[in-house]
Amino acid sequence: MKNQVIAISTNKGGVLKTSITTNLAGVFAARGEKVLIIDTDNQGNAAVTFGQNPDEYEQTLYDVLVDGKPAEEVIVNVAENVDLLACNDDMTFFEFDVLTHKDEYTDVFKLLDKAMGPLREKYDRILIDTPPNLGLTQGNVLATADAVLIPFHPEKYSMRSLTKILKAVREFKEQHNEKLEVLGVVATLVNKRTTLHKNVMMMCRDYVMANGFRFFKTNIPLSVQFASAVAFEEKPMTIAQPGSEHAAFYFELVEEIMSDKIKN
Numbered sequence: 474m475k476n477q478v479i480a481i482s483t484n485k486g487g488v489l490k491t492s493i494t495t496n497l498a499g500v501f502a503a504r505g506e507k508v509l510i511i512d513t514d515n516q517g518n519a520a521v522t523f524g525q526n527p528d529e530y531e532q533t534l535y536d537v538l539v540d541g542k543p544a545e546e547v548i549v550n551v552a553e554n555v556d557l558l559a560c561n562d563d564m565t566f567f568e569f570d571v572l573t574h575k576d577e578y579t580d581v582f583k584l585l586d587k588a589m590g591p592l593r594e595k596y597d598r599i600l601i602d603t604p605p606n607l608g609l610t611q612g613n614v615l616a617t618a619d620a621v622l623i624p625f626h627p628e629k630y631s632m633r634s635l636t637k638i639l640k641a642v643r644e645f646k647e648q649h650n651e652k653l654e655v656l657g658v659v660a661t662l663v664n665k666r667t668t669l670h671k672n673v674m675m676m677c678r679d680y681v682m683a684n685g686f687r688f689f690k691t692n693i694p695l696s697v698q699f700a701s702a703v704a705f706e707e708k709p710m711t712i713a714q715p716g717s718e719h720a721a722f723y724f725e726l727v728e729e730i731m732s733d734k735i736k737n
């Protein structure tokens with residue numbers, strides 16, 4: 474499916490949301506697609522990944538959402554075939570500003586959806602990076618996305634968090650966005666040598682599949698190499714070193730996403 478809007482969402486931080494967003498952008502761009510990343514997290518890490526300082530942007534997603542600034546005027550190019558609608562600390566005020574002027578908006582969950590109109594036509598793939606919680610920002614993302622990819626870090630309590638996010642997505646779909654699909658769950662920061670990881674992974678995989686969702690066979694292993702590509706080359710791994718064994722995990726993940734068959 475082209476012109477697809479994929480949100481990378483979960484209610485946790487540090488589970489590779491930004492890494493997946495930016496690396497998948499690299500993979501789709503390498504496949505010849507025109508890709509847009511929309512960063513909705515006030516940490517602005519998508520811009521950081523491409524070596525930029527998000528606080529230096531005069532205008533960001535905040536201006537688009539709150540002041541109705543056309544997104545095309547705010548979007549910047551960050552790599553070949555990859556554009557970015559950046560986010561920075563301004564976004565910290567988004568929820569407060571919108572909710573204190575609630576009467577000025579017809580639907581506070583549809584602000585991003587409104588801005589997306591002209592963008593859907595312009596890009597083959599739009600990837601949305603999200604904050605680590607389920608607030609108004611995440612609501613705006615889930616109200617416009619076609620699909621949601623859920624990263625999950627196997628640890629003792631991750632089953633609880635996975636259950637919550639899947640339930641939240643299901644409820645959100647019913648109330649605000651009928652077309653929203655769960656693309657699947659991808660395990661991240663996996664250390665195969667740890668028995669706990671193996672056990673939790675198996676439990677979560679069974680749970681995800683029993684609920685009719687897809688659990689990707691490809692996972693992203695724990696490795697310091699990924700962070701060093703960002704630090705030294707100021708690019709995600711799939712753009713800095715597309716032929717490396719580490720980039721291969723993301724290329725495989727996209728292969729799996731694009732294949733219709735569920736091969737669990």
Ligand SMILES: Nc1ncnc2c1ncn2[C@@H]1O[C@H](COP(=O)(O)OP(=O)(O)O)[C@@H](O)[C@H]1O
Pocket residue numbers: 485486487488489490491492493518662693694695696697699700703
């Ligand atoms: N495969 C990996 N193994 C270990 N650390 C990683 C890996 N990929 C990325 N990292 C690092 O893990 C941290 C959290 O990743 P990030 O994508 O920012 O998570 P999130 O967006 O969910 O908060 C970052 O410092 C990142 O550089």
Ligand SMILES: [Mg+2]
Pocket residue numbers: 490491492514516518602603
């Ligand atoms: Mg992030």
